[in-house]
Amino acid sequence: MTMVWFGRYALLLGLASASWAVLGGWAANRIGNVRWQESVRGGVLALTLCTTTAVFALEYLLMTGDYAVRAVYNHSDQALPLPYKLGALWGGDSGSVLFWGWILSLYAGWLAWRSWSREPRLVSTAVPLVGSLSIFFLLLSNFVVNPFWSVAGHPSNGVGLDPLLQNLVMTIHPPAMYTGLIGLTVPAAYTVAALWTRTPWAEWIGSVRRWTLFSWGCLSVALILGGMWAYMDLGWGGYWAWDPVENAALLPWLTATAFLHAVQLEQKRGIFRGWTASLSMGTFLLTLVATYITRSGVLKNSVHSFTGTGVGPYFVVLFWLSLLAFAGVMWSRREMLADRRPLNSGLTKEGVYLFINMTFAMVAGIVLVGTFFPVISKALVHQSVVLNVSFFNISTAPLFVLVAVLMGAAPAIRWHGIRVGPTLRQLRVPLAGGALTSAVFWLAGSRTLMDGAGAGAAGFALTSMLLEYRRAAGKERSGRRARWAAVPAAVWRNRRKFGGYLVHMAYAVVMLGVIASHTQSVSVVKSLRPGQSIRVGGYRLRYEGLDTVLHAGYQTTEARLAVKTGHQRWVAQPGMSFFPGSHQPVAQISIHEGPLKDLYVVLEGTSGTGTILLDAMVNPLVTWIWAGMFIVSAGTLLALSHPTSRRKRGRAQDAAAGLSWPPGRFTATEGRDPL
């Protein structure tokens, strides 16, 4: 049996295992037979094993260069470096669907392996739901876009990977994106399972928060990595263009963010339960929308091109089936969605959380409508109207500013109600920080009202968060120890809270980077002959000549530029790479990154006489956006490392009495102590 057939066999066996996990799980839960339930658990692990085997089989074929396999032929070639050969797995539809199914099965496997014994009733109901989605992806992988299908003949080489994807960032970005998007399936499955089994909210909402937080963190990193790739590879000097595919990934991030805040409301006050459950399920539905946008080609205005195999309609069917199922579960369990108490006032911490929720939901609504506007307008007026970047910027910017304001104000507002005097006293320093930031940005060139408000709000939020760290350190400090030395202990004591604050700081830092790079960027486009110079934003660039460099599999034409700023000198080499089989050259951008500004140089064109067309930009604070990625990762990991109250309770119970044995009816009276 060849590796191709082995891969196909693993996919079929995976489908059988997933089917058992769903059908057997449903039957086992109906009849309450623990043997069957354990068998279902084994079925889920078998599913994970099979999809993992299929992925490794395809990776083996990619590495050994079996170009008779369609997925290998279409997305790899002999000259492709090894990391990109491995990454070619998700370079096309068939590999992506397999990769999606694999990540999903890893989540299901983790649920079966680790979470099942902790929350058996809930997980044994949630796992068949995740398994149902696995069946969907395995049906696609087996019968619609099988990556192990063959091409005609026996080609000795492949078409190769899209040159734009031959980038290290692009090797990391898709797995992070998939891990984040697919991970959001688990909270939705938990929510449905909890409602279905009528499990009290307090018993499951903590688990859902952790699953969502992990996925949200991955998605945040993936979104910024996507921006980084656009900035470093596409050569237009930006990182976010409100492209439909970018929006597709942003949508679930927005609702997941709202959900994480709604969970706080549930845990603290037991309010907005219907909204919280809707956000959990809605976020999952938006991951399906995201996949549909990316894979269907329904929106022709995207610069991304991942389409061509017609898997889009299947996602539409899955979306509507899931929506109907969610609506049915929520209707049948509507008594569980009743709030524990009403919201007394908007001027409370719960009011602030509610506003944050509503704001993120509004941004999601705007982005959703704006993204699908070509389809909506086509249906209404028979003309496809594409909304440009300005629509998204103008409509969402005030809302993002509002979020920063609420974020900065939240620590000063109590759960039960606002006390005006102490709140204003606590906000004095953050307000001063906001005003100072706004003034600095005004001096640097960000002079519209929205720029000033945005910079001010980000500065306000950042100062507010830093003050929270300072305040906690003050409480933690003992004796003559310096306040800063007490910060780690204070943070470690309440990792969940300070992890969240770190994420809020990341939001403010990214916001400052976005405002500065949008409003203070300068650019010069000029044709240069050897020996000529241009000046841009304090840099002087002197063009010295053209070089041709041969790489394995492609060739680059590079311009040599002597750059000078102050006492610093270096050579910048922007270029254009020519890949065999690719019609367009790929820009090799020269970026000289700094903490306050980047020099971003693109070689736009060359002539036979050695004249070049150069685009030189100075982009301020772009590195702050990338720094935001590290801060958000650190904050997410910090928050995840905090033990949940359920786990703490469980440990206390175990310490006191071993198992939580039900009293009365069934006790050992002699012999060894059973527990």
Added chain:
Amino acid sequence: MTWILPVLLTGAVVALIGAPLVSRPDDLRHALSMAPGPITPEVLDSLLGNQFCPLCAAPLAGYAGETCQACGTRWE
């Protein structure tokens, strides 16, 4: 490529799914936590499909006043 890989994969899948169906359930914590209400002998019977000592999972003839022959625990 030999047939060993698919045989191994099939064997692993069959073992993962089939082993719990034929082996004696010994995860009492799991069985009890699956129960919908208070644990009565009847509930435990239905969970385990048979009558076993909750401590060591050895077969018991009945619960009330029964002593497990394997571990010596007396159950009432």
